[in-house]
Amino acid sequence: MASVALLDLMTNKPSEPEAKKRFAEIIGSQDPNACFVCARCTTGCEAMELLENFPHQVVNLVRLGLIDELINSEKIWACMQCLKCTERCPQNVAPSDVFLALRNLAVKAGAKVPDGFFKALEMIMETGYLQPVQEVVSRTFETYNRKSLNLRENIPQPANLEKFKEAFMATMEGMF
Amino acid sequence: MVQAKLTLYLGCTVATDEYAYELSTINTLPKLGVELEYLEGTTCCGSPLMSVNMKSFVYLALRNVALADQQGLDMLTLCPGCHLSFFEARHYAEHSPQLKDEINALLSNEGLKYEGKVKVRHLVDLLHDVVGLDKIRSAASKPLKGLRLATHIGCHAIRPSRLERIDDPEKPVKLDRLVEALGAEVVDYPEKLDCCGAGFLLSNPQAGLTVAGVKIKALQARGVDGLVVACPLCHKMLGQKQQSASQVVGAELNLPVIYYTQLLGLAMGESEDKLGLMLNQSPVDSLLEKLK
Numbered sequence: 001m002a003s004v005a006l007l008d009l010m011t012n013k014p015s016e017p018e019a020k021k022r023f024a025e026i027i028g029s030q031d032p033n034a035c036f037v038c039a040r041c042t043t044g045c046e047a048m049e050l051l052e053n054f055p056h057q058v059v060n061l062v063r064l065g066l067i068d069e070l071i072n073s074e075k076i077w078a079c080m081q082c083l084k085c086t087e088r089c090p091q092n093v094a095p096s097d098v099f100l101a102l103r104n105l106a107v108k109a110g111a112k113v114p115d116g117f118f119k120a121l122e123m124i125m126e127t128g129y130l131q132p133v134q135e136v137v138s139r140t141f142e143t144y145n146r147k148s149l150n151l152r153e154n155i156p157q158p159a160n161l162e163k164f165k166e167a168f169m170a171t172m173e174g175m176f
Numbered sequence: 177m178v179q180a181k182l183t184l185y186l187g188c189t190v191a192t193d194e195y196a197y198e199l200s201t202i203n204t205l206p207k208l209g210v211e212l213e214y215l216e217g218t219t220c221c222g223s224p225l226m227s228v229n230m231k232s233f234v235y236l237a238l239r240n241v242a243l244a245d246q247q248g249l250d251m252l253t254l255c256p257g258c259h260l261s262f263f264e265a266r267h268y269a270e271h272s273p274q275l276k277d278e279i280n281a282l283l284s285n286e287g288l289k290y291e292g293k294v295k296v297r298h299l300v301d302l303l304h305d306v307v308g309l310d311k312i313r314s315a316a317s318k319p320l321k322g323l324r325l326a327t328h329i330g331c332h333a334i335r336p337s338r339l340e341r342i343d344d345p346e347k348p349v350k351l352d353r354l355v356e357a358l359g360a361e362v363v364d365y366p367e368k369l370d371c372c373g374a375g376f377l378l379s380n381p382q383a384g385l386t387v388a389g390v391k392i393k394a395l396q397a398r399g400v401d402g403l404v405v406a407c408p409l410c411h412k413m414l415g416q417k418q419q420s421a422s423q424v425v426g427a428e429l430n431l432p433v434i435y436y437t438q439l440l441g442l443a444m445g446e447s448e449d450k451l452g453l454m455l456n457q458s459p460v461d462s463l464l465e466k467l468k
Contacts, residue, residue, distance in 0.1 A: 046370060046387060047383075051380075077379040078379075078383075080371055080373060080374070080376045080383075080384065080387065081226075081331075082375060083331055083332070083335035083336050084331075084335065086336045087335045087346075092338075094336070100227060100230070101230075103227040104227070104228065104229055107228050107229065113228075114378060114379040116377070117224065117228050117378050120224045120225065120228075121232075124219065124224075124236070128218075129188045129191065129192055129219060130220055131193070132192065133192045136193065136195060138455055139454060139455075139456065139459075139460075142454070144195070144455065146195065149195050149199055149452065151195060151199060152214065155186060155191040156186065156191075156214055156216045156217055156218045157219070158217055159217055163285050164239075164286060167286065168235065170282055171229065171231045171234075171235045171282065172231075172232055175228075
């Protein structure tokens with residue numbers, strides 16, 4: 001099949017049918033091509049109000065194959081995954097999953113990704129959890145920890161962290 | 177009488193930060209006939225890594241479910257985000273035998289196997305569907321008369337409905353019914369389905385605080401005595417970070433935000449210490465005062 005000859009107006013990059021195929025592998029059954037641009041996703045989007053993100057536009061840039069544009073855009077990170085768009089899409093497109101698939105491709109392509117996600121990845125790989133066990137402060141500024149609250153002191157963790165880490169790292173093969 | 181026995185899965189936010197939720201859960205549920213034992217060997221549910229690498233997410237989620245399978249008891253999650261992770265990863269595994277085999281090959285490194293035998297429950301559907309409103313009503317020896325409360329169940333508890341969720345995606349009522357069972361009045365409000373903003377914590381924390389602040393501001397204008405939550409991240413955003421949100425949206429915010437399990441404990445006559453109420457950063461004193 002001949003590639004789509006649409007060009008992105010900002011950078012004149014051609015459409016990428018190959019990238020679109022890779023995208024389809026991640027997204028599975030929720031086909032962005034089913035979108036008929038009713039923009040119901042966008043009308044209920046809280047990120048649209050706040051950060052001018054328009055999910056129906058992102059879905060349609062995918063339909064046009066402008067994947068490279070998207071994975072280098074901050075748009076794909078301006079979504080908090082409240083899942084209203086996916087719930088309300090009459091065509092079963094799942095815009096929130098489109099955002100996730102594009103983020104996965106952005107990581108893979110070495111595009112600019114918010115630091116927080118790599119920190120999360122590193123912490124989970126090393127300890128199993130997103131952050132270390134914290135000390136907390138009460139409303140009247142007394143410090144508490146798990147022990148002083150009579151909670152079990154050690155949180156559940158993999159019996160063998162090294163083996164866990166080994167398998168976890170294997171899930172990321174070819175990612176970086 | 178023991179009505180149900182489950183393993184308790186903590187997840188990152190409850191295990192490392194939001195201790196009041198764990199504390200108020202383990203000090204109330206056994207009195208309703210729910211026996212809990214900690215699920216050992218667990219890690220993060222994988223949710224934050226959906227944005228990084230789907231396969232790593234599915235691996236983490238199914239690893240936790242595999243541990244529950246091994247234990248052989250149904251699994252209780254306190255966080256709707258973890259609950260969705262487990263349902264979503266199971267959905268992928270059930271629809272792709274190849275993915276399931278790949279994950280199981282990785283799990284065998286730790287002698288684990290994902291089978292998906294056990295049921296995964298969230299606190300709200302356990303209390304509403306298994307324990308039941310009647311039992312909760314009769315356990316409430318000190319009914320919360322005169323309190324007007326709003327509820328916020330959390331996005332991931334109810335969406336997407338294509339995966340089995342715990343309540344209606346557009347008109348959730350279970351948490352409302354649970355609050356009413358304790359004797360309080362529940363106030364409906366137009367912003368009920370709006371997000372807490374936690375999904376922005378890793379990418380744009382400032383935007384997350386704006387989302388939280390806007391929601392609290394709207395709720396305050398409706399004159400409620402407090403907001404009831406059943407998600408550690410919603411509590412973090414709407415309760416613990418309320419003063420930061422106040423600065424971001426430029427409005428004075430002073431809305432008491434409380435976990436359902438804390439409210440349940442108060443109605444059962446449990447002490448404030450055992451419910452971790454001193455840890456709530458939002459001004460819950462005004463709410464507690466009304467109960468005296």
